[in-house]
Amino acid sequence: MKYCTLPVLLCLLLPCNLDAQKLNNRVTYVTKAEIAPIIDGYKKDACWKSATWYPLNQKWLGKDYTQKDFKGRYKLSWSKDVMHLLVEIKDDILVDQYEDPKKLWWDDDCLEVFVDEDNSGGNHQFNHNAFAYHIALNNHVIDLGPDEQPHFYDDHITCKRRTKGKKSTWELSFKLYSDEYIDDFINQAVELQANKKVGFALAYCDNDGSKERENFIGSEVVEGEDKNRGWIDAGIFGTLILVDSK
Numbered sequence: 001m002k003y004c005t006l007p008v009l010l011c012l013l014l015p016c017n018l019d020a021q022k023l024n025n026r027v028t029y030v031t032k033a034e035i036a037p038i039i040d041g042y043k044k045d046a047c048w049k050s051a052t053w054y055p056l057n058q059k060w061l062g063k064d065y066t067q068k069d070f071k072g073r074y075k076l077s078w079s080k081d082v083m084h085l086l087v088e089i090k091d092d093i094l095v096d097q098y099e100d101p102k103k104l105w106w107d108d109d110c111l112e113v114f115v116d117e118d119n120s121g122g123n124h125q126f127n128h129n130a131f132a133y134h135i136a137l138n139n140h141v142i143d144l145g146p147d148e149q150p151h152f153y154d155d156h157i158t159c160k161r162r163t164k165g166k167k168s169t170w171e172l173s174f175k176l177y178s179d180e181y182i183d184d185f186i187n188q189a190v191e192l193q194a195n196k197k198v199g200f201a202l203a204y205c206d207n208d209g210s211k212e213r214e215n216f217i218g219s220e221v222v223e224g225e226d227k228n229r230g231w232i233d234a235g236i237f238g239t240l241i242l243v244d245s246k
Ligand SMILES: [Ca+2]
Pocket: 037, 038, 039, 040, 041, 042, 043, 044, 045, 171
């Protein structure tokens, strides 16, 4: 037998499904909601009481920011048909400068939910290998389609935002669609079950009055100089593993 490194030898001997693009990503276990939350912008639901807060604190773009400028955290849960997400954002100034939701949508304050249904990683810039849903302050949901144009995906996400002072609570449910999704067609959302792995990241575009967004803050550690890769590369997403409620 020729010389083999240990990982190669193990792959030859054992069933092996190593996905190099996702090897080092953060894994988060997400507990099923016994009762689905009511999407009303209030976090009183039982599933939120027991879920863990995770920080939204990785600077992907912009200068250093203060806690007064931006602070964010989130929780996750799931039901048979949808994933649930609760996000708390403290942002000193909310900006919605472009009335047209398809114009420079990333330069207004918005929440960005990245979802890769089969946790495959890989390029998703102009295809539906994964979605990068931008949720505007007016609840419109936008991503680029295979035609390289922005599309509304409002029916993928149910969202309610409540803002009190400088704190906004975003509560949402989102459906998962496979990479076979076709725009302007009737598509079946994927049913969720325990042990399913889903690629996921969360981010917030913070603008406080500038022409362009001032910061882009994400949930995942992105190595290297260019950290604004989530809208192109699903390989930087974290991995969620769905688990049953205890
Ligand atoms: Ca609620």
